Structures are given as C-alpha cells and as structure tokens.
Amino acid sequence: MNSHSAPPIPAAIRNAGSHAKAPAVALNGRRHAGVAAADNRVRPIGVFDSGIGGLTVLRALTAALPAEDFIYLGDTARLPYGTKSNEVILRYSRENSEFLLAKGIKMLVVACNTSSAVALAEISRQTVVPVIGVIEPGAAATVKVSRSGKIGVIGTEATIASGAYTRAIQALRPHAEIYTRACPLLVPLVEEGWTDNEIAERTVAFYLESLKQSGIDTLLLGCTHYPLLRGLFERVLGPAVRIVDSAGATAAAVSKRLAALKLARSRGTGSQSFFVTETPDRFVRVGRRFIGDRVESAVRIDR
Numbered sequence: 001m002n003s004h005s006a007p008p009i010p011a012a013i014r015n016a017g018s019h020a021k022a023p024a025v026a027l028n029g030r031r032h033a034g035v036a037a038a039d040n041r042v043r044p045i046g047v048f049d050s051g052i053g054g055l056t057v058l059r060a061l062t063a064a065l066p067a068e069d070f071i072y073l074g075d076t077a078r079l080p081y082g083t084k085s086n087e088v089i090l091r092y093s094r095e096n097s098e099f100l101l102a103k104g105i106k107m108l109v110v111a112c113n114t115s116s117a118v119a120l121a122e123i124s125r126q127t128v129v130p131v132i133g134v135i136e137p138g139a140a141a142t143v144k145v146s147r148s149g150k151i152g153v154i155g156t157e158a159t160i161a162s163g164a165y166t167r168a169i170q171a172l173r174p175h176a177e178i179y180t181r182a183c184p185l186l187v188p189l190v191e192e193g194w195t196d197n198e199i200a201e202r203t204v205a206f207y208l209e210s211l212k213q214s215g216i217d218t219l220l221l222g223c224t225h226y227p228l229l230r231g232l233f234e235r236v237l238g239p240a241v242r243i244v245d246s247a248g249a250t251a252a253a254v255s256k257r258l259a260a261l262k263l264a265r266s267r268g269t270g271s272q273s274f275f276v277t278e279t280p281d282r283f284v285r286v287g288r289r290f291i292g293d294r295v296e297s298a299v300r301i302d303r
Contacts (some may be wrong), residue, residue: 044069046100051079053225054111055290060251077278081114082156093119117164138246139168146218152211155222190225274298
C-alpha cells in the first residue's frame with residue numbers, strides 16, 4: 001500500500017436539554033433505561049456537518065429512510081473545519097453533538113468527513129446513542145468498485161492529514177495503492193455556490209492533475225461538499241475513472257444499524273428540520289442545490 005500525501009459531554013446534555021422532546025435514553029446497547037422500544041422509534045435522527053455539505057448525506061438518508069424525522073445542524077459560522085487544529089475540530093464536534101442530543105435523538109450521523117476522521121471515536125465513546133460517520137462506509141464502497149486497486153482520495157487538509165481513509169481502505173484491501181490530495185479551496189467554492197464555472201473548473205483541474213497522472217481508476221470524494229462538483233471531476237478525469245461519494249453507503253449503514261437495534265420507523269412520512277449557526281437565508285438558498293425545496297427555512301442558533 002502506498003500513501004502519498006478533553007472533557008466528556010456533560011451527563012445532563014446526554015439525558016435531556018431545554019429543547020429536548022424527551023429524555024435521551026441509551027440506545028447503543030451499552031445501557032438500559034426501561035423505555036419502550038416503540039417510544040425510541042419515533043425519535044428523530046440527528047445529522048451535523050460543518051456547513052451545507054452534509055445535505056448530500058441527508059438527501060441519501062431521506063431517500064433510504066422516508067419515514068424517519070431528521071434534525072440537521074450546519075455549523076456555518078465556523079466552517080471550514082478542514083483547516084482547523086484537531087483540538088478545535090474535536091471541540092466543535094462535541095458542541096454539535098450536544099445540541100442534537102438535547103433534541104432527544106435516537107441516532108447521531110456525523111455527516112462531516114473532517115469530524116468523522118478526527119472526532120468520531122471520542123464522540124462514540126462519550127455518547128449514549130449510536131453514532132455513525134462517513135469514513136468507513138465510503139472506504140467500503142470505494143474498495144468494492146475499484147478494479148486495479150489504484151485509488152485516489154481527496155478531502156480537506158485535516159481529513160487527509162488524519163490518514164483515516166488510508167487506514168480504512170488498507171484494512172479492507174491491504175495492497176491498494178492510495179494517492180491522497182488535500183483540496184482546501186473546494187469547500188469555500190461549494191459554500192459560495194460556485195460549482196460549475198471557470199474558476200471552479202480550473203481549481204479542480206489543478207488539484208486532480210497529480211492523481212490523474214498516477215493512473216487511478218477510482219476517486220473517493222472525501223468531503224460531503226464535493227458531490228456538487230461531480231460534473232467537474234468527471235470532465236477532468238474522464239470516463240475511465242469511477243467516482244465514489246460516501247452518502248449512499250452511509251445511508252445504507254444507518255438503515256442497517258436502525259434495523260439491528262429495532263429503532264427504525266416503518267410507517268408515515270418523515271420531516272426535516274434545519275439549524276445553522278450563521279445566515280439562515282444563505283443556507284436555504286445554497287442548500288436547495290443539494291436537496292431542493294425541502295430546505296424551506298432554517299433556524300439560527302447562537303454559538
């Protein structure tokens with residue numbers, strides 16, 4: 001394989017909160033609180049990202065689980081996470097988790113590659129509900145479709161520096177050749193809605209040149225913002241390179257985990273609620289590019 005390249009969550013937040021629908025009981029198999037399974041099934045699923053990129057995961061989740069309610073938090077005031085230190089990323093990820101836990105969620109989806117790479121293990125240890133990230137599902141999907149084992153991975157600086165995707169892919173396919181590239185300018189482009197103009201295309205071509213020369217047959221989009229640039233990736237790399245994002249694989253992992261824990265809702269039509277830390281109007285405008293008119297409004301919270 002070649003690769004190129006704090007304090008715990010307060011107990012009160014785990015169990016309730018001023019905005020909670022009901023006490024957040026332990027649903028991960030480690031504790032038993034004596035609450036009927038039917039009560040747990042009606043709880044929402046929490047999803048967070050550094051901004052709007054996680055809406056690509058939410059889109060896949062709502063398609064796979066149409067009966068579920070989702071609460072989405074985009075930390076738009078503090079993006080991008082990818083240029084921050086691990087300490088800061090961990091703190092932000094904890095705060096996002098605390099907010100969603102206070103809503104009485106039954107499962108937490110970390111729809112941010114950077115948070116998944118840096119903070120997932122600690123959040124999972126300190127949280128009483130099941131937690132699923134995007135790294136392992138994305139790696140598994142990539143290994144499945146790569147023919148030659150020459151795999152490119154692009155992501156934020158923090159995600160690439162963490163080596164999380166390299167380890168996950170290597171665990172599944174030890175002899176894979178993994179070529180990584182940090183692409184720090186792509187998240188700001190997507191957040192601005194610049195997904196198909198000359199500036200975006202030149203930036204993508206610059207970042208992908210070395211991977212293209214390496215002869216990869218599969219490119220893993222290691223950031224949930226990147227699917228909105230998929231058309232540019234396809235133009236730059238050509239039809240011989242398969243492009244994989246983690247959204248669909250993550251939704252499948254969530255569905256499987258809910259079924260195993262008997263937490264899935266089988267009837268009804270689910271809803272989505274959106275919270276942001278800055279500029280709701282902008283989130284709604286750009287977010288509609290991800291999941292359409294389902295982003296009708298967003299509530300701003302203080303940080």
